[in-house]
Amino acid sequence: MDHRPQAWGRPRDDVYGPYDASYLHNNQPKTATQSPIVTGTSVIAIKFKDGVVMAADNLASYGSLARFTDVKRLRPFLSTSVVGFGGDVSDMQFLDRHLNELAIDEAYEAEGCSAGGLGSSAQEPDASPGASKGQLNAANLHKYLTKLMYRRRNSFDPLWNQILVAGFDSASAPFLASVDLRGTAFTSPSLATGYGAMLAQPIMRKYAATEEDAAKLTRDDAVRVVRECMKVLFYRDARSLDRFSLAVVTRDGVDISEDEVLEQQSWAFAERIRGYGTQTV
Amino acid sequence: MAAMFSQNPLMNGPNYSVNDAPRIGAPEGAREHRFDPYTDNGGSTLAIAGADFAIMAGDTRLTSGYSINSRFHPKLFKIGGTTADQKDATIVLSVVGFAADGEALKERLDAICKMYRYRHGKPMSVKACAQRLSTILYGKRFFPYYAYAILAGLDEEGKGAVYSYDPVGSYEREQCRAGGAAASLIMPFLDNQVNFKNQYIPNSGEGHALVERERRPLTRREVEILVKDAFDGAVERHIEVGDGLQMMIITKSGIEEVLLPLKKD
Amino acid sequence: MTSIGTGYDLANSIFSPDGRNFQVEYAVKAVENGGTSIGIRCKEGVVLAVEKIITSKLLKPNANKRIATVDRHLGIVYSGMIPDGRHFVDRARDEARAWRDTFKTPIATADLASRMGGYMQAYTLYQSVRPFGITAIIGGFDPSTDLPVDGEVGRGPSCGAGGKVPGKTFGGPGLYMIEPSGLYWGYYGAATGKGRQAAKAELEKLDLAGPGGESLTLEQAVKEAARIIYVAHDDNKDKDFELEMTWISGPDGPTKGLHQEVPRALREEAERLAKKALESDDEDEDGKMEE
Numbered sequence: 001m002d003h004r005p006q007a008w009g010r011p012r013d014d015v016y017g018p019y020d021a022s023y024l025h026n027n028q029p030k031t032a033t034q035s036p037i038v039t040g041t042s043v044i045a046i047k048f049k050d051g052v053v054m055a056a057d058n059l060a061s062y063g064s065l066a067r068f069t070d071v072k073r074l075r076p077f078l079s080t081s082v083v084g085f086g087g088d089v090s091d092m093q094f095l096d097r098h099l100n101e102l103a104i105d106e107a108y109e110a111e112g113c114s115a116g117g118l119g120s121s122a123q124e125p126d127a128s129p130g131a132s133k134g135q136l137n138a139a140n141l142h143k144y145l146t147k148l149m150y151r152r153r154n155s156f157d158p159l160w161n162q163i164l165v166a167g168f169d170s171a172s173a174p175f176l177a178s179v180d181l182r183g184t185a186f187t188s189p190s191l192a193t194g195y196g197a198m199l200a201q202p203i204m205r206k207y208a209a210t211e212e213d214a215a216k217l218t219r220d221d222a223v224r225v226v227r228e229c230m231k232v233l234f235y236r237d238a239r240s241l242d243r244f245s246l247a248v249v250t251r252d253g254v255d256i257s258e259d260e261v262l263e264q265q266s267w268a269f270a271e272r273i274r275g276y277g278t279q280t281v
Numbered sequence: 282m283a284a285m286f287s288q289n290p291l292m293n294g295p296n297y298s299v300n301d302a303p304r305i306g307a308p309e310g311a312r313e314h315r316f317d318p319y320t321d322n323g324g325s326t327l328a329i330a331g332a333d334f335a336i337m338a339g340d341t342r343l344t345s346g347y348s349i350n351s352r353f354h355p356k357l358f359k360i361g362g363t364t365a366d367q368k369d370a371t372i373v374l375s376v377v378g379f380a381a382d383g384e385a386l387k388e389r390l391d392a393i394c395k396m397y398r399y400r401h402g403k404p405m406s407v408k409a410c411a412q413r414l415s416t417i418l419y420g421k422r423f424f425p426y427y428a429y430a431i432l433a434g435l436d437e438e439g440k441g442a443v444y445s446y447d448p449v450g451s452y453e454r455e456q457c458r459a460g461g462a463a464a465s466l467i468m469p470f471l472d473n474q475v476n477f478k479n480q481y482i483p484n485s486g487e488g489h490a491l492v493e494r495e496r497r498p499l500t501r502r503e504v505e506i507l508v509k510d511a512f513d514g515a516v517e518r519h520i521e522v523g524d525g526l527q528m529m530i531i532t533k534s535g536i537e538e539v540l541l542p543l544k545k546d
Numbered sequence: 547m548t549s550i551g552t553g554y555d556l557a558n559s560i561f562s563p564d565g566r567n568f569q570v571e572y573a574v575k576a577v578e579n580g581g582t583s584i585g586i587r588c589k590e591g592v593v594l595a596v597e598k599i600i601t602s603k604l605l606k607p608n609a610n611k612r613i614a615t616v617d618r619h620l621g622i623v624y625s626g627m628i629p630d631g632r633h634f635v636d637r638a639r640d641e642a643r644a645w646r647d648t649f650k651t652p653i654a655t656a657d658l659a660s661r662m663g664g665y666m667q668a669y670t671l672y673q674s675v676r677p678f679g680i681t682a683i684i685g686g687f688d689p690s691t692d693l694p695v696d697g698e699v700g701r702g703p704s705c706g707a708g709g710k711v712p713g714k715t716f717g718g719p720g721l722y723m724i725e726p727s728g729l730y731w732g733y734y735g736a737a738t739g740k741g742r743q744a745a746k747a748e749l750e751k752l753d754l755a756g757p758g759g760e761s762l763t764l765e766q767a768v769k770e771a772a773r774i775i776y777v778a779h780d781d782n783k784d785k786d787f788e789l790e791m792t793w794i795s796g797p798d799g800p801t802k803g804l805h806q807e808v809p810r811a812l813r814e815e816a817e818r819l820a821k822k823a824l825e826s827d828d829e830d831e832d833g834k835m836e837e
Contacts, residue, residue, distance in 0.1 A: 034316055060699065070700035093697035097650065100696055101643060104617060108639065111615055150381050153318050154424075178350070182320055183381035186343050186351040197348045 032157035036088035038062050040073045041239045042196030043084035044229050045164050046204045047174045047189050047214040048222035051250035052166035054082055055226045057234070058258065059241035060089045066241065074247045076254045078103050081138035081167030082247040083145075086193040087181065088160035095145075095159060102136075102144075110134055138167025138175045138249075142185065150183025158182070162193035166249050174214075174249075189214040192229075195237045200229035219248065231262050235269070319427045320345065322380040323521025325463035326356055327511060328431045329475060330441030330456055332498040334532045335433040337373045338508045339461075340516070340543060341525035343380060352524040352545065354380070356461075358387045359529070359536055360432075361394025361405055370536060371404050372434040373529045374414075377461030378448070379427035386426045390414055407434035411444040411452060418450035425449050429460040434531055441531070463515035463522045470511055475499065501530065509541060516544045559671050569677055570670050573626075573726035576679035580625035581612075581787065582741035582778045585683040586771050587721035587734050587754065590764040591795035592685035593808075594623045595771040597741065597779055598788040613792045613807075617642040617652050620686040621792050621805040625739030626726075627679035634682055638662055650696040655686030655720030659730050667728025677726045681738040684724065687794040687803055688717030719794070734759055741778025748774045764795055768808055772816035773823050789817055 010019070038060050045054035060068035068089075075083045075096050083099065085092040136144070142165040152158050158181040169175040177187040189211050190204035207225050208214035217225075226246065234240045242262040248255045323344035328337045339356035342349060356377055362370035374390060376383030393413060397405045405413075411432050418426060425448045436442040445458035457475045459467035472478040477494045485492035499507070508528060516523045523546065528539040554560055555568035562568060581597040596612045613623045614635040622638055624631035641661045645653035653661075662684065669677045723738065724730040735749035752770060753759060762770070768791060775789055791808040795801045808816075 032316070068700060072699055089699060093699065097646075097697045101646065104643070107615065107618070111611060146381075146384075150385060153316075153381070156316060156318065158316055158318075181316075182318060182379075183385075184320065184322065184345075184350075184379075185381070185384065186354045188351040188353070197345075197350075201348075 032155075036091075036160040038067060038089040039239075040071065040086050040089055040092070041237055042192055042194040042200065042233055043073065043086045043162070043164050044192040044196045044200045044204065044226060044233075045084065045166050045176055045190065046208055046217070046222050046225055047176050047211075048208075048217035048219055049174075049215050050219060051168075051174050051248060052082070052176050053219070053222040053226045054084050054164060054166050054247045054249070055230050055244055055260075056084050056086070057230065057241040057244040059239070059243075061239045064239070066239075069241060069243065072245055072258050074245045074256055074258075075099070076247075076256060077138075077141055077167075078106070078135055079253050080135065080249075081141055081165060082249050082254055082256065083141070084164040084166070084193075084247070086162040086164075091159040091161050095148075095161065095163075098148075099141075106136055137170060138165050139169040139177075141165055141167070142175070142177045142179065146179045146183055146185040149179050149181060153182045164191055164193065166247070168249075168251065172251070195240075196229070196233060199232050199236055203229050203232065219250070223248065227260075227262075230260075231265065234262055234265070235267075319379050319382075321378065321427075321462075322350070323462045324356055324377050325459065325461035325467065325512070325515055325519070325522045326375040326377045326429070326431055327459045327467055327471070327508060328375065328433045328443040328445070328457065329471070329499070329504050329508065330433070330443040331501060331504055333435075333439055333441065334501050334504075334530060335373075335435065335441035335443055336501070336504050336508060336528060336530050337375050337431065337433045338512065338526060338528045339375050339377065340512060340522045341527055342521065342523050344521045347520070349524070355527055356383070357527050357529050358391070360387070360391050360410070361398060363395070363398065368535075369404075371531070372407055372410050372432065373531060373536060375431045375433075375460070376428045378429050382426040383428040383430075386417065386428050386430065389417055393417075407432065407436055407442045407444070410434070411442075411454070414444075414446065415450040415452045418446060418448065420450075422449050429464075431458055431460055433529075435533060439533060459511070461522075463519040466515050466518055467511045470514065471507075474507055501532075505530075505539075512543060557673050558669075558676055559673055567670055567727070570727045573677040573679045574681075577626035577681045577726065577738060578740060578742075580627070580680070580739045582737065582739035582745055582775060583623040583625045583681075583683055584737040584745050584749070584771060584774055584778075585623065585685050585721045585723070585733070585735065586749070586752070586762075586767045587685070587719050587759075588762040588764060588767045589719070589760055590799050591687055591767075591793055591801070592621070592719045592721055593764065593767045593771045593791065593793045594621050594683060594685050595775050595789065595791040596623050596625075597739070597775045598790050600786045600788060607788065611807075612790050614638075615792075615805045616658065616684075617646070618804050619652055619688070619794060620655060620658060620684060621794060622682055622684050623792075624680040624682040625742075626681060630678045631680045631682065634662070634666075634678060634680060637665055638684075641665075646696060650698075651693060652689065654688045654717070655684060655722065656688075656732070658686070659684050659720075659722035659724065659732070663722075663724050663728050663730040665728075666724055666726065666730075670727060679726065681726065682724045683736045683738065684720075684722045685792075685794055686720050686805070687796055688720060689803060690715045690717040690796050718796070737774075737778070741775075741780065745774050745778040748777055764793060764799060765812070768793060768812060769816045769819055772813070773820040776817075776820040776824055789813065791816070 040060055043056040045052055054074055056073040058071050059066055060071040073085050077083055077099055160181050162180045164178050166176050176191055178191050179185045189208040192201045230244050234242050244260045245258040246260045324340050324342055326339040337357055341353045343351040343354035357373055357375050359367035359370035360372040360374045374387055376386055394405045414432055427448055430446040432444040434442055443458055444452050444454050446452045457471045477496050480494040481491040482494055512526050523543050526541040526543050530537040554562035558569040581599045583596045586593045594613050598612050613621055616622055616638045622635050642653045666678050669675050721733050721736055722730050723733055723736040734754035737745035779787055791813055793808050794805045797803040
């Protein structure tokens with residue numbers, strides 16, 4: 001009988017054998033994400049004269065399985081910006097929560113209750129809601145996400161996403177930029193992730209090749225182009241869905257509709273496809 | 282799963298499927314996925330030192346495999362100015378290779394130059410900045426910045442200075458240097474046109490007796506044309522180069538920036 | 547003061563023989579010197595107000611806010627030692643964030659009150675610390691509909707197990723007051739600080755607990771809050787003051803479930819009415835005196 005206190009209440013060694021603590025010792029190196037698991041496909045966005053339009057379908061795939069069909073991949077930030085996520089959905093959720101915390105903390109700073117807040121605190125409460133009270137704009141948010149993603153890649157623990165950020169910059173001009181899992185950041189009048197870069201980007205560039213072209217597009221034009229692109233993506237991207245979310249960011253705020261459906265599909269072209277698939281002739 | 286996000290068709294196998302999920306203690310034949318922290322964003326840079334000026338140039342295309350991510354993504358950065366628009370900067374850094382590393386490298390060097398100016402009350406000399414950049418790069422010797430950097434400015438005597446680097450900090454001062462995707466296309470052209478390599482005075486002799494053409498510093502105008510020609514040539518033969526040409530001309534009166542169109546195909 | 551000289555007031559966490567913690571009682575004294583703070587809970591939401599004594603002409607008007615937001619839907623106002631209050635708010639924000647980290651949902655008013663009550667109480671237990679010199683009023687509006695979990699991607703089942711019950715609501719307005727001892731209760735109307743006696747008397751007249759409370763609109767509550775702060779302010783002794791007011795309504799109300807400052811137009815209207823009400827009161831009293 002073992003009377004030592006550390007043996008109290010434990011299975012007896014002479015009956016059960018000594019405790020096997022090997023599972024507590026992890027001799028393997030720390031591992032991080034090596035591949036995405038549940039994924040979202042393309043996100044596309046185009047600038048127009050008063051803002052940015054962004055779209056992404058509502059599908060989260062588990063490999064080739066269409067696993068979740070009601071997934072919102074466009075997230076508003078402070079009702080002035082939109083963030084669109086492609087890639088791993090759990091990393092997207094992590095980022096969404098993180099940005100939510102960031103937004104709350106930023107609001108504390110703007111409020112001016114903190115000791116250092118004398119400058120901004122004199123803001124009158126009924127100043128126009130669109131005006132930024134020193135809030136983070138889309139350009140700031142994009143820079144922050146870039147640093148975050150680059151930092152994670154440096155620690156070999158990447159957030160497996162490709163992200164588009166839409167909104168306005170400090171000069172109140174429409175802003176659209178991208179950042180990926182390696183922290184590579186860039187901007188362009190139209191942007192697309194994943195298959196969208198191959199299928200949608202050429203279409204969008206027909207309408208907005210340059211910033212000047214984009215500044216001539218109306219909101220309706222931009223929405224029409226984006227809808228057209230979503231249709232092409234649904235035709236050719238096997239990991240896509242005909243239900244999608246559409247966000248329009250203007251100086252008045254963010255307008256996200258999460259129940260868009262692709263209208264007027266025509267699959268006639270599928271008949272003419274030859275060279276792969278099951279047909280023999 | 283690099284293939285899923287790579288837009289390079291060469292790298293693309295069949296796309297991600299359940300079978301590809303990593304398995305622990307996998308049997309033989311199992312593939313292990315590893316995150317590759319690097320990628321090549323293409324593009325090319327070029328710098329030439331003149332007698333009292335230096336010219337830095339780079340295209341503005343940002344690629345990922347066969348895709349063009351952006352047609353305007355600058356590779357040239359003014360370094361060490363006191364303001365956000367860097368209007369009083371005296372040094373230019375160009376980075377080409379992996380864009381995220383390039384950006385990080387630029388921000389670090391810029392911050393260091395700003396600290397130097399704050400502490401010493403004068404801008405950093407190109408020579409000092411060049412050495413510091415080497416130290417930064419070597420500091421990440423075992424997880425390098427995948428970026429080919431070129432630094433340009435005017436030296437203490439007012440002469441154009443160009444320093445070129447490899448990703449881990451080896452550097453030397455040169456008359457001219459091309460970097461990035463089309464470096465191997467541009468560099469021989471520069472050897473011939475800037476350093477007059479393989480240019481001999483006609484009928485000056487046979488074999489070793491041939492007299493080399495006398496080297497002389499090029500004028501600013503000549504260099505600008507040379508740069509444009511070099512890039513036009515590179516655009517023609519290299520798919521990762523194109524869209525726009527950004528040039529920065531460093532003289533004692535400041536840094537002048539020129540943007541020229543390149544072929545967008 | 548019976549405590550003086552007995553030694554039982556020299557340290558925290560020591561009871562006197564008759565069962566009192568004198569350090570806590572001294573902290574209450576500190577609160578009683580602070581500008582009046584009140585909270586009113588009505589059906590549509592909560593109003594918080596504070597009488598901000600202007601200690602110097604060099605202070606910027608409308609700056610140096612005294613009512614703080616915690617998360618998005620909670621407000622805290624306090625009377626007493628302002629630095630203690632600031633720390634209290636910092637802690638409340640940490641608690642709200644920790645709650646979100648754990649449960650992926652905003653903290654309920656009652657839960658924040660509970661945690662902050664526990665925090666205050668801990669400062670009565672140890673020799674090494676002193677109690678908070680504040681009494682805090684926490685107001686909030688807990689989501690009255692099913693809120694999405696942070697990071698949630700879909701809508702979930704529309705009916706059946708895990709589905710939503712149509713028409714079912716919960717949550718609602720909450721108002722709590724925490725004292726230096728850590729004691730906290732939920733209130734219909736709460737007042738603390740220098741003018742608490744007068745303020746409490748006025749709050750009781752509103753009949754917030756009874757049918758009066760049911761019928762009081764949020765806008766009326768704002769006006770009442772302004773009036774009560776004006777009533778509670780002692781003209782003779784105190785310097786000028788500034789009125790700071792915030793409110794929290796449900797998702798269908800003016801603040802859409804957020805804790806926000808009362809818009810300037812409404813606040814000024816409320817102040818105008820408050821001053822008018824005071825003047826007519828004075829006239830009434832003067833009239834009686836003459837009789």
